[in-house]
Amino acid sequence: MPYKILVAGPQGSGKGTQSERLSEALGVPALSMGQLLRDEIAAGTELGKQMKELVDTGRLVPAALSVAVLQARLAKPDAERGYVLDGFPRSLDQYDVFTDQPTHLIVLNIPREESLRRLTHRLTCSACGAVASELDGKMEGDACACGGRFQKRKDDNTEAIDRRLGIYEEETRPVIDAYRARGIVRDVDGVGSIVEVGGRVMDALKS
Numbered sequence: 001m002p003y004k005i006l007v008a009g010p011q012g013s014g015k016g017t018q019s020e021r022l023s024e025a026l027g028v029p030a031l032s033m034g035q036l037l038r039d040e041i042a043a044g045t046e047l048g049k050q051m052k053e054l055v056d057t058g059r060l061v062p063a064a065l066s067v068a069v070l071q072a073r074l075a076k077p078d079a080e081r082g083y084v085l086d087g088f089p090r091s092l093d094q095y096d097v098f099t100d101q102p103t104h105l106i107v108l109n110i111p112r113e114e115s116l117r118r119l120t121h122r123l124t125c126s127a128c129g130a131v132a133s134e135l136d137g138k139m140e141g142d143a144c145a146c147g148g149r150f151q152k153r154k155d156d157n158t159e160a161i162d163r164r165l166g167i168y169e170e171e172t173r174p175v176i177d178a179y180r181a182r183g184i185v186r187d188v189d190g191v192g193s194i195v196e197v198g199g200r201v202m203d204a205l206k207s
């Protein structure tokens with residue numbers, strides 16, 4: 001049976017990190033919607049051109065367009081045995097047009113204080129987007145493996161984080177509820193080390 005796994009959780013819950021781990025453990029590709037859209041734009045396809053125009057003029061990419069990009073990716077041979085998809089669907093309008101049938105939705109739950117603690121200490125490489133944390137001893141200005149430097153993002157401050165957490169509750173929570181009604185949601189406590197949380201995620205997949 002293929003593992004078609006969605007990973008959701010509030011800002012700072014470790015979605016990206018745990019998705020990468022799951023992808024390695026299961027031998028299926030890890031996909032992130034943001035990256036797929038950036039790749040499509042960079043490739044200059046017909047869809048990519050439509051999206052570039054929207055993004056360049058500051059508009060949102062409609063759900064139907066982003067889902068078209070995603071479904072094309074899911075049709076590639078390496079996704080036949082499954083996938084791990086991070087941060088999608090993010091809202092009910094995306095949920096409504098996403099016709100694939102995921103087998104699991106892993107929800108990484110962390111309290112607001114933990115989101116704040118992790119994100120206010122988060123460092124992002126300005127060149128490649130890799131993330132690191134002051135909580136692990138990294139410092140602003142440290143070099144990334146790509147040659148870039150780690151910096152704090154301007155929007156990793158309390159007000160902006162609270163705004164993003166509010167959007168998660170308002171827009172993504174209804175998506176989780178919809179999948180819960182389909183019986184595929186696995187709630188995971190996201191507080192703890194990467195390895196601890198990773199162990200819980202694997203346990204949740206077996207349950």
Ligand SMILES: [Zn+2]
Nearest residue numbers: 125128144146
């Ligand atoms: Zn980098």
